[in-house]
Amino acid sequence: MSVDHELVARVRALARLLRSTPVVPLELDGLRLFAKLEYCNPVGSIKDRPAYGMLRAAIERGEIGRDTTVVESSSGNLALALAVLCNQLGLSFVPVIDPNISPTLERILSGATARVVKVEQRDDTGNYLKTRLGRVRELCAATPNSFWTNQYASLDGMNAHYTLTAGEIAEQFTRLDYVFLGVSSAGTLAGVSNRLKEAFPGVQIVAVDVEGSVIFGGPPRKRYIPGIGASQVPPLLAQARVDDVVMVSELETIHACRELLHRHGIFAGGSTGSVYAAIKKRARALRSATPPHVLFLCYDRGVAYLDTVYDPAWVSRTFPTKHRDSEQPELQLA
Numbered sequence: 001m002s003v004d005h006e007l008v009a010r011v012r013a014l015a016r017l018l019r020s021t022p023v024v025p026l027e028l029d030g031l032r033l034f035a036k037l038e039y040c041n042p043v044g045s046i047k048d049r050p051a052y053g054m055l056r057a058a059i060e061r062g063e064i065g066r067d068t069t070v071v072e073s074s075s076g077n078l079a080l081a082l083a084v085l086c087n088q089l090g091l092s093f094v095p096v097i098d099p100n101i102s103p104t105l106e107r108i109l110s111g112a113t114a115r116v117v118k119v120e121q122r123d124d125t126g127n128y129l130k131t132r133l134g135r136v137r138e139l140c141a142a143t144p145n146s147f148w149t150n151q152y153a154s155l156d157g158m159n160a161h162y163t164l165t166a167g168e169i170a171e172q173f174t175r176l177d178y179v180f181l182g183v184s185s186a187g188t189l190a191g192v193s194n195r196l197k198e199a200f201p202g203v204q205i206v207a208v209d210v211e212g213s214v215i216f217g218g219p220p221r222k223r224y225i226p227g228i229g230a231s232q233v234p235p236l237l238a239q240a241r242v243d244d245v246v247m248v249s250e251l252e253t254i255h256a257c258r259e260l261l262h263r264h265g266i267f268a269g270g271s272t273g274s275v276y277a278a279i280k281k282r283a284r285a286l287r288s289a290t291p292p293h294v295l296f297l298c299y300d301r302g303v304a305y306l307d308t309v310y311d312p313a314w315v316s317r318t319f320p321t322k323h324r325d326s327e328q329p330e331l332q333l334a
């Protein structure tokens with residue numbers, strides 16, 4: 001396929017939408033803690049960056065033209081980012097989602113793109129990723145001029161985090177000691193860790209995953225909160241530079257989301273709660289005579305999680321009392 005220069009110009013012009021997201025200081029004993037508000041991206045999540053990076057690179061290489069149908073598997077945010085950008089570019093887009101998507105996000109997505117494919121069958125780990133990927137392959141085989149952005153292996157998505165997400169961080173800080181990053185496709189982890197290790201040679205990168213995800217070798221288990229974890233190891237993980245891994249439970253995630261809101265005034269989604277929970281778990285070990293500079297990202301807003309993470313009835317239904325009490329005795333649901 002040849003390069004469509006008008007489409008190249010159009011996608012390059014969209015770079016104006018991706019401005020630097022704010023960094024805010026939070027108070028946590030013994031740490032200089034900072035949150036970078038990725039939910040301030042125009043479509044509402046960190047996924048605006050890889051969506052833009054993957055589309056732009058493929059258009060510049062001539063792999064996407066005006067008659068291309070873009071296809072992608074997503075837990076929600078990437079689908080919405082791609083849907084909005086594809087609309088801007090006049091491209092067709094088919095997202096493949098699963099039942100763990102937030103109902104709010106699904107509603108917005110259905111309004112943003114003509115066709116949404118939702119898989120219902122769980123894979124052999126009890127989750128949906130492998131089913132989604134199978135459906136993507138079928139769709140690509142059945143659709144003329146289809147293009148799978150493939151966030152799990154895309155160097156273009158990773159490079160968007162290297163250049164944009166981490167490029168901004170390198171300009172916003174003069175010192176960084178620890179950066180905590182949630183992992184799903186590992187695109188953020190790979191891009192950000194490489195750039196920040198160059199900018200701050202002593203920085204420690206802490207990867208955060210949820211129990212039930214297999215990314216760091218744990219046993220698979222059914223999971224309910226989208227945006228973090230995976231039921232197979234993403235190829236991009238091999239590109240990441242990781243010093244430490246912290247695993248958190250979904251109940252710790254829920255508890256941490258509420259603490260972020262009530263204690264720090266940050267209304268964020270599930271994966272942000274997972275990362276904040278991991279920081280709390282490590283806080284004592286990180287303290288030193290000079291408080292370390294610790295950064296985490298707020299991947300998306302809490303609004304899409306009102307029916308799940310922030311809904312006590314959903315939490316009680318999803319995590320039966322016995323399990324909840326033994327795992328997280330101090331959890332306040334109201």
Ligand SMILES: Cc1ncc(COP(=O)(O)O)c(C=O)c1O
Pocket residue numbers: 045047075076077078182183184185186187188189226227228269271272299300
């Ligand atoms: C809300 C949210 N947080 C974190 C992530 C993890 O980012 P990555 O896929 O780059 O590992 C995602 C990815 O889907 C996400 O949607």
